[in-house]
Amino acid sequence: MATDRQTDVAVLGALSVESMSGYALRQAISNVLGHFWSESFGQIYPTLAELRAEGLVEVAQADGDSKSKFAITERGLQHLRARLSEPPQSERPRNGTLLRLFFGRRLGLDGCRNLLVQARSQAVEQLGGFEAIRREIQAEEPTDDHPFFLLTVSAGEHAVRATAAWAEESLLVLDRIENRS
Amino acid sequence: MATDRQTDVAVLGALSVESMSGYALRQAISNVLGHFWSESFGQIYPTLAELRAEGLVEVAQADGDSKSKFAITERGLQHLRARLSEPPQSERPRNGTLLRLFFGRRLGLDGCRNLLVQARSQAVEQLGGFEAIRREIQAEEPTDDHPFFLLTVSAGEHAVRATAAWAEESLLVLDRIENRS
DNA sequence: TGACTCATGTAAGGCGTTACATGATTTT
């Protein structure tokens, strides 16, 4: 049952940037990583427990703080590097908008237009989100991690701009279809 | 447990274009739809059986052929239209390349470069695939479905071109990071 | 006849989401 469980990579990776609680972890994953990765809450705590049992993660006391946090261990770092080096498996595509558009003849032109308008406005909104993240990162004290963070932000920006352009074009195509028939 | 099962949409949609066997169905889904939708074999037959039990699909004899095929019924068409009109749920992102790149500091510059080169060549390859599909569709006898098919091909082309451009840019960024440090 | 494709399924089990449960701490 070749699986593609990679929750450990997300968790160890996040902890390699900064020690934090499980709660903060799931927030970090839904906020920052969330643009290209998702984990559900029900996965994070069990994974954290597993990693702790394997000695890849430990409970650490923050310096001036009474709160306990999770920190990655030296062995955890090694494990993370090994996991990151594995080739990424290609994700299974599941694009509901394209599925609907493909059968657009059955959905009807108005429905298709609706989908495209929706896709366009969502893309524009997401673009704003990416720009906000970019500013946020650039406002922080620079670290060695930031350039890599920005690379993923850039990927998001390219993707949503492409989506917006496609939606725009496609709306024009739909108009032509309507006029021709 | 709000679910997002949409196998019925893919199956009914495909049968609305053309009656075919379950075997052909799974081929159609992995070939044409495969660029933006995936279904595993283990889903298709059970779904087909369910749809048949609900009277949305029937076994039909092809005209000059002895082979039996599955065909969508009138009620199936109604059901399909209703399902297509439902808003598409946003897919959960799971991009292994970006996950690795985000933690690029741990992966190392060479590993990152490797990922980007990989992403770029894959995008170029996919672009060729899309162009082939486009030509194939345009070579066929035109139908009312084709314009919608082409819309989804265009979406794929936009997406992979964006990916290629991003990978290209990002490789240059990595060079700058290396020279600076 | 042996290999290959067409064709139709079933079963086991991993993956992952959501809902439920509980309590401490902080803020208003």
Place this chain on the structure above:
DNA sequence: AAAATCATGTAACGCCTTACATGAGTCA
């Protein structure tokens, strides 16, 4: 004191993939 947030989990259950199983037709 109430409400919100922080914090850590567990349980049920659906989704989906992979592996297994079986047989007919076709082509070299």
